[in-house]
Amino acid sequence: MIGESRVPRFRRGVRFRYDQIRRAWVLLAPEKLYMPDEVAVEILKLVDGERSIALIADDLASRFDAPRELIVRDTAAALEDLSLRGALEL
Amino acid sequence: MNYTQPPMGLIAELTHRCPLQCAYCSNPIALDPPLGELTTADWMRVLDQAAALGILQVHFSGGEPMARADLVQLVAHASSAGLYTNIITSGVLLSDAAMSDLLHARIDHIQLSFQDALLAEGDRFGGYRGGHARKLEAARRIREAGLPLTANFVVHRQNVGRVEAMIALGEALQAERIEIAHVQYYGWALLNRSALLPSREQLEATNKVVTTARTRLAGRIAIDYVVPDYYAARPKACMGGWGKRFINISPSGKALPCHAAETLTDLAFPSVRDMSLKDIWTDSEAFRRFRGTEWMPAPCRSCDRREIDWGGCRCQALALAGDATATDPACAQSPDHALMAEAVAAAVDAPLDLVPRRMRRVADA
Ligand code: SF4
Numbered sequence: 001m002i003g004e005s006r007v008p009r010f011r012r013g014v015r016f017r018y019d020q021i022r023r024a025w026v027l028l029a030p031e032k033l034y035m036p037d038e039v040a041v042e043i044l045k046l047v048d049g050e051r052s053i054a055l056i057a058d059d060l061a062s063r064f065d066a067p068r069e070l071i072v073r074d075t076a077a078a079l080e081d082l083s084l085r086g087a088l089e090l
Numbered sequence: 091m092n093y094t095q096p097p098m099g100l101i102a103e104l105t106h107r108c109p110l111q112c113a114y115c116s117n118p119i120a121l122d123p124p125l126g127e128l129t130t131a132d133w134m135r136v137l138d139q140a141a142a143l144g145i146l147q148v149h150f151s152g153g154e155p156m157a158r159a160d161l162v163q164l165v166a167h168a169s170s171a172g173l174y175t176n177i178i179t180s181g182v183l184l185s186d187a188a189m190s191d192l193l194h195a196r197i198d199h200i201q202l203s204f205q206d207a208l209l210a211e212g213d214r215f216g217g218y219r220g221g222h223a224r225k226l227e228a229a230r231r232i233r234e235a236g237l238p239l240t241a242n243f244v245v246h247r248q249n250v251g252r253v254e255a256m257i258a259l260g261e262a263l264q265a266e267r268i269e270i271a272h273v274q275y276y277g278w279a280l281l282n283r284s285a286l287l288p289s290r291e292q293l294e295a296t297n298k299v300v301t302t303a304r305t306r307l308a309g310r311i312a313i314d315y316v317v318p319d320y321y322a323a324r325p326k327a328c329m330g331g332w333g334k335r336f337i338n339i340s341p342s343g344k345a346l347p348c349h350a351a352e353t354l355t356d357l358a359f360p361s362v363r364d365m366s367l368k369d370i371w372t373d374s375e376a377f378r379r380f381r382g383t384e385w386m387p388a389p390c391r392s393c394d395r396r397e398i399d400w401g402g403c404r405c406q407a408l409a410l411a412g413d414a415t416a417t418d419p420a421c422a423q424s425p426d427h428a429l430m431a432e433a434v435a436a437a438v439d440a441p442l443d444l445v446p447r448r449m450r451r452v453a454d455a
């Protein structure tokens with residue numbers, strides 16, 4: 001698993017926005033388009049190029065009823081997946 | 091059932107004009123003439139309708155989209171409508187001035203196509219002297235503008251041995267994505283198929299090169315890899331399913347579920363000059379004809395992959411099997427699957443001469 005201290009940021013050419021028509025968040029990337037699930041949406045809303053995975057997990061842990069350890073793991077996995085697809089830098 | 095999901099992407103083929111003459115071009119043999127092209131006002135209306143319909147990304151392509159004088163205006167219009175804007179270009183017209191104008195128009199991404207890793211070969215396959223050098227300049231401009239770059243390499247039997255060098259070139263150009271796309275056999279590419287189709291050995295060697303490079307570049311550069319259908323056991327989900335994700339607009343304004351759809355001459359494709367995108371998407375016969383699974387023949391109808399590949403490509407079914415309603419011959423379960431092996435066999439010793447893509451075909455002497 002990737003370390004908690006890593007700071008995710010959207011790569012150039014990637015836009016994460018709310019789509020009024022679908023009433024859903026969408027992640028728009030060069031010639032790719034993702035519809036992140038609810039968990040991923042909460043994670044991605046906290047991606048600002050400054051917060052580390054640890055800080056993102058802290059925020060989520062304060063709002064959701066799950067052990068922090070599990071949240072860190074899920075957050076890191078979701079972000080790593082998007083980084084391999086080229087949407088994020090870690 | 092009448093409810094349809096909104097489309098995701100609009101492919102705006104602004105023009106069929108192109109300074110290059112790639113023999114693998116998937117544009118139709120009968121290219122749309124410049125005089126019949128949609129006007130700037132037409133395209134602006136279409137872009138507004140696209141955003142209202144729920145389209146998220148617009149891909150300006152062609153031909154060469156930069157051959158349209160109003161490209162910058164259209165990009166600006168699309169981005170103010172909230173659309174993600176992408177240009178698919180050969181790059182030979184991307185001057186410093188054009189780059190700076192596009193940046194002001196808030197372009198999101200540029201995909202730059204290369205014909206080869208080598209200069210002389212690139213110029214030969216593109217039919218444009220000096221083209222490769224101009225593409226290198228274009229790549230530099232895109233990076234200096236701070237935009238993400240996708241370097242696209244179309245591969246075929248005459249250049250596929252250089253895939254490693256192509257990936258190295260993509261890296262050197264600091265591309266964020268590299269596309270290694272085997273030729274897809276539509277339009278001019280189908281005409282030139284015997285001179286382009288790789289051998290199985292070539293394909294397997296390429297697969298290995300791509301797999302190795304993907305591991306090496308993981309997390310840095312994403313490599314998209316598109317294989318030819320001719321060695322496949324299952325077809326591709328053409329356009330993610332007919333009338334499911336994309337609307338393709340031809341230079342003259344025809345709305346098509348896939349860019350090769352005009353070969354399906356039995357279907358009347360609506361024009362954006364007469365109909366709104368919304369009506370085209372939800373009501374037109376052309377978009378409904380092969381949408382979903384109800385139209386499917388056996389063996390697709392009862393196959394558990396029917397909502398994965400949607401029965402493959404209608405244009406390929408027509409072009410190869412002579413029937414647009416048939417299972418795509420790329421599928422091993424298609425009764426016409428042997429046609430793929432026959433095409434491969436016919437290519438083995440075929441001459442390497444290519445017919446260049448031109449606006450009007452030179453009459454045979
Ligand atoms: S494939 Fe070549 S000829 Fe066809 S539009 Fe692209 S650059 Fe032009």
Ligand code: SF4
Pocket residue numbers: 324325389390391393394395396397399400401402417418421422423424
């Ligand atoms: S039979 Fe039809 S649905 Fe099944 S894999 Fe082949 S093309 Fe796809």
